[in-house]
Amino acid sequence: MNIVISAENTIDLPKELLDKYNIHVIPFNVTLGDQTSNSYTTAEIFDYVDKTGILPKTSAVNEVEYGEHFDGLLKDYDAIIHFAIGSGISSTIDNAKRAASERNNCYIVDTQSLSTGIALLAIYASKLVEKGLNAKEIYDKVNARIPYVQASFVIERLDYLYKGGRCSGLALFGANLLKIRPQIQIKNGKMQPTRKYRGRMEDVFRKNCEDTLAEFNNPDKSIGFVTYTSASDEMVKIGIDALKNAGFETVYNTFAGSTIGSHCGRNTIGILYINDGGQED
Numbered sequence: 001m002n003i004v005i006s007a008e009n010t011i012d013l014p015k016e017l018l019d020k021y022n023i024h025v026i027p028f029n030v031t032l033g034d035q036t037s038n039s040y041t042t043a044e045i046f047d048y049v050d051k052t053g054i055l056p057k058t059s060a061v062n063e064v065e066y067g068e069h070f071d072g073l074l075k076d077y078d079a080i081i082h083f084a085i086g087s088g089i090s091s092t093i094d095n096a097k098r099a100a101s102e103r104n105n106c107y108i109v110d111t112q113s114l115s116t117g118i119a120l121l122a123i124y125a126s127k128l129v130e131k132g133l134n135a136k137e138i139y140d141k142v143n144a145r146i147p148y149v150q151a152s153f154v155i156e157r158l159d160y161l162y163k164g165g166r167c168s169g170l171a172l173f174g175a176n177l178l179k180i181r182p183q184i185q186i187k188n189g190k191m192q193p194t195r196k197y198r199g200r201m202e203d204v205f206r207k208n209c210e211d212t213l214a215e216f217n218n219p220d221k222s223i224g225f226v227t228y229t230s231a232s233d234e235m236v237k238i239g240i241d242a243l244k245n246a247g248f249e250t251v252y253n254t255f256a257g258s259t260i261g262s263h264c265g266r267n268t269i270g271i272l273y274i275n276d277g278g279q280e281d
Helices: 015-020 042-052 063-074 092-101 116-130 135-148 159-163 169-178 201-215 233-245 258-264
Strands: 003-008 023-026 029-032 035-037 057-059 079-084 106-110 149-155 180-187 190-198 223-228 250-255 268-274
Touching: 003 063, 003 116, 015 023, 023 063, 023 116, 029 042, 042 258, 057 258, 063 079, 063 092, 079 092, 079 116, 079 135, 092 106, 106 135, 116 135, 116 149, 116 223, 116 250, 116 268, 135 149, 149 201, 149 258, 180 201, 190 201, 201 233, 201 268, 223 233, 233 250, 233 268, 258 268
Parallel strands: 003 023, 003 079, 079 106, 223 250
Antiparallel strands: 029 035, 029 057, 149 180, 149 268, 180 190, 223 268
């Protein structure tokens, strides 16, 4: 069986990694004012918010668009395993499921995650494809690992969460005044605040890495990600060094796209990995 891996562009992988793991993406649209595009960069989003004070709007991929995407892949492949952004974060998976229900051998995975949390699962599936497993076997193995995906970020400022209705004005004022940097983890498929740090972002991110690796201390060390909307070179190095010092074999650093950028703003950075000790394929 010839199997292909699919995802929305919220997977936040650069082209070279999409090509390496044969992952095909379908884009979300983002609206800035009266202009809609599926190729806005986080820098363009931040500039727009700075100028207007208005957050961008993301549009869920609709059923027709998924159908066209799946039909295009099924011309060359026998089966599709599609990795959707978590249902607790976006409703787009419902459209993917409806489109899949009208087609044969089209499996939809609710990753319960976003960004490179999705990528970790898709890359695992890609490796299973190379090993010759069938689509149902891969789908089952991937779903068994979903609860162990560790995705946590620290945020420099609460402005974007406030604009999106995710924190109060008083909390925003106090946090920015005291330079509180919240940690956000994906728990039960949703973004939840878990810790509060204070100080310089480089120091905050170093402490975040220490705390995360201590809390989620049974990692699959084959692969880890440092993912960020923007970050200083020092911040990126802190994340890479933390994962490498913990024994991770492959560490990728990647830019987060419009989803995290729209919710969290500049200087949002995290480490992501699967916390299940590794799997025998």
